[in-house]
Amino acid sequence: MTNSLWKLSAIALAARVHxxxxxxxxxxxxxxxxxxxxxxxxxxxxVHSNREARFAGAQAVDRQGPLAxxxxxxxxxxxxxxxxxxxxxxxxxGYRAPYDATVITRLRASGAVVVGKGNMDEFAMGSSTxxxxxxxxxxxxxxxxVPGGSSGGPAAAVAYGLVPxxxxxxxxxxxxxxAAFCGVFGLKPxxxxxxxxxxxxxxxxxxxxxxxxxxxxxxxxxxxxxxxxDPYDATSRPSPAPDVSAWDTGVQGxxxxxxxxLWAAGVDPVLVEALERSAAALERAGATRVPFxxxxxxxxxxxxxxxxxxxxxxxxxxxxxxxxxxxxxDAADVRALYTNTRSEGFGPEVQRRILLGTYALxxxxxxxxxxxxxxxxxxxxxxxxxxxxxxxxxxLPATPSLAFRLGEKTANPLAMYLSDxxxxxxxxxxxxxxxxxxxxxxxxxxxxxxxxxxxxxEPVLLRAGRTLEVNGDLTRLSRDHPVxxxxxxxx
Amino acid sequence: MSxxxxxxxxxxxxxxxxxxxxxxxxxxxxxxxxxxxxxTLGQLDLSGCEPTAFAPAEAPLRADEPDSRRLTPExxxxxxxxxxxxxxxxxxxxxxxNP
Numbered sequence: 051m052t053n054s055l056w057k058l059s060a061i062a063l064a065a066r067v068h069x070x071x072x073x074x075x076x077x078x079x080x081x082x083x084x085x086x087x088x089x090x091x092x093x094x095x096x097v098h099s100n101r102e103a104r105f106a107g108a109q110a111v112d113r114q115g116p117l118a119x120x121x122x123x124x125x126x127x128x129x130x131x132x133x134x135x136x137x138x139x140x141x142x143x144g145y146r147a148p149y150d151a152t153v154i155t156r157l158r159a160s161g162a163v164v165v166g167k168g169n170m171d172e173f174a175m176g177s178s179t180x181x182x183x184x185x186x187x188x189x190x191x192x193x194x195x196v197p198g199g200s201s202g203g204p205a206a207a208v209a210y211g212l213v214p215x216x217x218x219x220x221x222x223x224x225x226x227x228x229a230a231f232c233g234v235f236g237l238k239p240x241x242x243x244x245x246x247x248x249x250x251x252x253x254x255x256x257x258x259x260x261x262x263x264x265x266x267x268x269x270x271x272x273x274x275x276x277x278x279x280d281p282y283d284a285t286s287r288p289s290p291a292p293d294v295s296a297w298d299t300g301v302q303g304x305x306x307x308x309x310x311x312l313w314a315a316g317v318d319p320v321l322v323e324a325l326e327r328s329a330a331a332l333e334r335a336g337a338t339r340v341p342f343x344x345x346x347x348x349x350x351x352x353x354x355x356x357x358x359x360x361x362x363x364x365x366x367x368x369x370x371x372x373x374x375x376x377x378x379x380d381a382a383d384v385r386a387l388y389t390n391t392r393s394e395g396f397g398p399e400v401q402r403r404i405l406l407g408t409y410a411l412x413x414x415x416x417x418x419x420x421x422x423x424x425x426x427x428x429x430x431x432x433x434x435x436x437x438x439x440x441x442x443x444x445x446l447p448a449t450p451s452l453a454f455r456l457g458e459k460t461a462n463p464l465a466m467y468l469s470d471x472x473x474x475x476x477x478x479x480x481x482x483x484x485x486x487x488x489x490x491x492x493x494x495x496x497x498x499x500x501x502x503x504x505x506x507x508e509p510v511l512l513r514a515g516r517t518l519e520v521n522g523d524l525t526r527l528s529r530d531h532p533v534x535x536x537x538x539x540x541x
Numbered sequence: 542m543s544x545x546x547x548x549x550x551x552x553x554x555x556x557x558x559x560x561x562x563x564x565x566x567x568x569x570x571x572x573x574x575x576x577x578x579x580x581t582l583g584q585l586d587l588s589g590c591e592p593t594a595f596a597p598a599e600a601p602l603r604a605d606e607p608d609s610r611r612l613t614p615e616x617x618x619x620x621x622x623x624x625x626x627x628x629x630x631x632x633x634x635x636x637x638x639n640p
Contacts, residue, residue, distance in 0.1 A: 148616040255595045281606055285595065352579045363556060370557070372629050377622035384631045385557075393559040401558055405549070406572055408556040419579070424592030426582050431593060464574050478593075 055080035057536065060120045060214040060268040061529070064161065067111075067119035074111040077119035078104055078163045081212040089541055092193055095207035097126055097184045098133040099166025107132070107163035115161020116275055122157055123207045123216040126167040127174055128259070129248035130154055133164070137250050138182035139172045141395025142375040151248020152280045153217060153259050160275040168216060169203030172397045173366065174224055174252045176200045177469045180460055181399045188456070189231060191495055191540060195453040198228030201260070205232040208262045209496075211541045215272050216262045220483075221253045222354050223448075223473025225260030226500060229485035230448035233496025233538060235515060237261045237269050238473075240505045241480035242287040244273075245280035251365040253358035254285075256477040264537045266516035267529055269484070270297040273508060297512040298529045302336035304510065306501075307437055307444035309344035312472070318451050324488040324497040329445060331522030332514065340441045345433040347471035349426060354474045355467055356410045356423035362400075363407030369395065402463060431479045438504040443514060447472045448485045448500035452493065476502055484511040486518045490538050543573040 055063065055077060063080075066072040082104075090096060104121070111119055124130065127137045129147035136142040154164060171181040179187040179202025187202040189195040190210035197206040201218025205228035208216050218225040220238035229236025237260055244259040251257060259276070263269045277291035308329060313322055329339055371377035371391030378390035396404070410419035437444060450471060459466040476483040484501045491497050499518070501511045520526035544552075546565040549572070553560045560568055614627035623630040 145620055148612060148619065149610075348578075348581055349585055352582045355575060356579060367557075371622060372631055373618075374620035375622070381632050384634045387632050388557045389559050392557050396558070401560075402568065402571060404556050404558065405552050405560075405568065406575060409544070409548075409552045409572070412552065412555060421592055422582055422587065423579075424594060425587040425590040426585055427593040428590040429585055429587055432590075463571055464578055467575070480595075 056086070056211045058214065059265045060117060060263065061265070061271055063214060064116065064118045064120055067113055067161075072119065074108040074113065074119035074163065075105060078108040078121045078165060081121060085541060086212055089190065089210045090212065092188065093190050093206050093210055094185060094187050095169055095203040095210070095212060096123065096166045097136070097138060097169045097182070097203065103132045104163060104165050107165070110158075111163060112159070112161040115159070116271060117157065118161035120162045120215060121165040121213045122162045123166055123168045123204050123213045124154065124164055125170050125201050125204050125218045127170060127219055127250040128154060128217060129250070130164055130167065133167050135167070135250070137173045138170050138184055139395065139397065139400070140183045140376055141369050141392070145375050147248070149248065152245035152282055153276050154248065156276045162215075162275070165213060168201065168207060168218070171200035171202070172400050173250070173362070174200040174219055174221055175362070175399050175403050177223070177227055177466050178454070178459065179203060179228070180456060181397055183397065186456060189453045191233065191490070192453065195455050195495070196231065198231035198449075198453065200224040201262070202228050204262050205229055205234060205236065208232070208234045208264060209539065211539050214263060215268055218260050218262060219249055220258050220260040220477065221256045221358060222477050223470040225262065226448050226473045226483050226485040227470060229262055229487070230498035230500070231453040231496065233487040233490070233498065235263050235266055235269050235487065236485040237273060237508070237511070238476060238483045239273065239277065239508060240482045242285050243277045243291050243506075243508070245283040245286050247280055247282035253361040254365060255361060256358055258477070266297055266512050266519050269515070270294040270512045292506045292509050294509045294512050296509060297516050298527050299513055300335050300524060300527050301332055301514050301517045304337045304443070304514070305340050305441040306332055306337050306514070307441035308339045308341045309437070309444060309446060310341060311343045312347065313447055316450055317447055320452060320491045320497055321447050321449070324499055325445060325447065328486070328488060328499045328518050331518055332445070334522035335517045335524055337514070342437065342440060344437060345430065347475060350430055350475040350478055351467055351471055353423040353426040353430065353478060355406065356419050357427060357478070359403045359407030360410045360420050361407070363404045363411065366400070366404055399463070427478045430475055434475065434479045434481060434502070434504070442510050443501050443503040443507060446500050446502065448498045452491060452495040452497065472500060481505055482508050482511060484515050486515045487537070488518065496538075544569050544576065
């Protein structure tokens, strides 16, 4: 029994715990037993975990909670009392937060068990999980390739079957891009819907906690458990979160935008074909295609790498060797303490972004860079708002390419930044986005598409995501479908 | 817009980072290539576009409420590399005038 539990969806696993057929302890350990050890040693998705903490978590489970007994891996930038929180940076080596992030508190209150911390690019700055002080995570479908980033660990863990659900964070695509590379669902919610309290800040006006899962229904279940106002996050929305319980009701009568100019050039033909197949599936299920032109993604990338780095240079000023984390042993005065601690503790990509952000905010350059980027952000927001007067959601690529090779883009930061060209706009506009897996290419690598909608359109995105999960087959939409089809794992 | 090594040194000073002399040219080239790309924003018509600092909030910031959770001095200083009696310790800030 234990041996097949790891294949279950979170919904199915929680149902077995509700009925008393499976204990939370067994449910939580299912993914960690047997061949998972070999998978984990190859993939390296997890940076902090231990059996004692998992067992203690399982014993405390509310057995009737919506996520009863469901093991969840969370990105290493979400504060947890029971595991270190290091953002995979030397500067936070050994740090333990004195409190749980709000999303962690809500996970636990829903019956889920936090089983450990997932690998990531240092401080969420990267698109490949190669910039981690613990070493890279590898793509479970091809160990020579990256899982995407920055939430590569949580994405890969769901893909190879360690856990059915994981949490990441998405500042410019850090949930949706690795979800695409690893062949799983990845939701970046509307800005302000999931609390940022206890999420280590990178770009505060862009950061949003996101959800990975293998099934659209599991994303909906987890979103429902986590979303809603939080008095500890001044940017959380005060109104109730949208109701996503109708995720299995199809797309009859909905209109989807088709901005084909975005993939006219520079997108892998495998992904263009995935878009065509997905559009056909949505049409079979009763949705209507609305073609239009949309603002090219390059502008978003340009604005983003000023706004995000400016905010990062300010947010990361707190890491100075005084209150937590690494402290340089070699400092004669307090100024040297700051400089030496930060130079020793931050990796090259983080330093590069702090420098860029400091430059954009510095005297004489503020108007030319930061101010202009904020104006461009307004322009981009308007473009989305206009598009959503014509359709209920947009269909577009999640990434320009399939998973790339380790080392392929590390020497060229700009090339790495451009791998987020289709995801960044949603962060600038504060709108939700969902990556939907569409199968494996001839190379055996996952392909995916992305859905974007206006603020609070999570219910629509999940209905469309579920429709694509069943390939437009309306008879399989039901959550009670007896056979939950299997995702293409290599484990 | 390109950045030279001197400019890299100036920004690094502001950011409290030390870039090794041998790396400055590489960092300057990398930052320059990003800034060159960022210049594409000049192609956008931004007239009438007010700057957006945050994604639009649906309501103004709420009033603060008293917090029942308390971080004790012990917990607040527990992760400090050096502390004494719940104070954070740092190296001298001013020169010792009375050695």
